[in-house]
Amino acid sequence: MPDRVELRGVSKVYEGVTVVETLDLTIAAGEFVVLLGPSGSGKTTLLNMIGGFASPSAGQVLIDGEDVTDLPPAKRPTATVFQDYALFPHMSLAANVAFGLRMRKVPKAERLANAAEMLRLVGLEGFGNRGIHQLSGGQRQRVALARAMAVEPKVLLLDEPLGALDLALRRQMQEELVRLQRRLGATFVHVTHDQEEAMSIADRIVVVNKGRIEDMGPPDRVYLKPASLFAAKFMGESNVLGGRVVESQGGEVKVETALGAITVPGDNAAGSAVHRFAA
Structure with missing residues (x-):
């Protein structure tokens, strides 16, 4: 598979504190990669540098071979789903999903048709006229996914999107994330501190600690043959x-x-x- 995302020699320093050491990371097109690590490990900073919410102190961020290091989030072929979902309570589900297309001046009929299709893909067909207050936590998470996918990003970034859900719903949504990713063939980059979640959804796990990549590989290899002492202890x-x-x-x-x-x-x-x- 061709490379979709490439981090070349990136690092990040905040007020004299290094939160991401100089590192390289390549993510293939259509791959589901999970950045896994404890709080403060630098995993979310890595995600933010891919999405344009944080600028690397050094190095380059490339998407499909194009240097996007200095581009703002709106100019990158990415979309991000956050843990709080950031849905608009005064809008219908259809309007929420179509919001990104509206900002891109897509004609109304086209964006509403797209929104209906995205809602169908996430199992909310016929819900377009409902309000956010009428939805459960899991349904809101699906709307956030639909809104992100509506703009057809090359890379979907997920910042602990399941963290606020209860255990049963979280496991259900893990399965739905994998199903959606396989169906769309999109590149997903997912951040979590939950080892079980990472094992269940990832094509490849990147274990991050203190701003460094401790281990990287398929879930079974990372679990059974960890590359470092930290990875061995963190995985179980x-x-x-x-x-x-x-x-x-x-x-x-x-x-x-x-x-x-x-x-x-x-x-x-x-x-x-x-x-x-x-x-």
């Missing part, structure tokens, strides 16, 4: 065995541990300290 309960490499040869290393010597896959240099993880 793990048995961590520390040791020191005494021999390295042919893609395997012999590690001396408190429980004796073990041989495991690896290419660490002799003398280096390592950790072995078991879920």
Whole structure:
């Protein structure tokens, strides 16, 4: 798949505090990527730099090969769904969904037809004339998704959109997010601190901690074979065995541990300290 989003050497410093270390990240077209990490890890700042809500202190942001680093959010081929949804209470559902098209001067008949189709896609067909106050939390989340998708963004950014929902509804919406993403073939970048949520929806998980990428890969690999001690502990309960490499040869290393010597896959240099993880 071609690259849809590329971060080249981006970093972010706020008032002398580095919140994102210099890093690179590439996201393919049609990929569902989850930025996963604890509060304050820098994951939302990464999302905001893609969407144009924060400017990198250094580096470039590219979408489909075009440098959008200095473009404001409205000029980027992205749309963002926030946790609070930011819906207009004085507008009908159809008017909410069509709002972005209205700002782009799309003719009324066309934008209302588009809004009706988006509402159908998210399971709210026939709800166009209802008010926001008549909806449940899950239905409001679907309206926010429909509004974001109505402008046909190349990249949909989701900033913890399920955080305010109860557990049962959150799991239902996880399934619906995946269904919608597969149906549209769009590129989704989703931020969460919930490991279970990330495992259930992502094509690829990017584990972020202290402004750095700790690990990156398919959910099963990140969970079963984490690339760092932080990733192992953050992804769930793990048995961590520390040791020191005494021999390295042919893609395997012999590690001396408190429980004796073990041989495991690896290419660490002799003398280096390592950790072995078991879920």
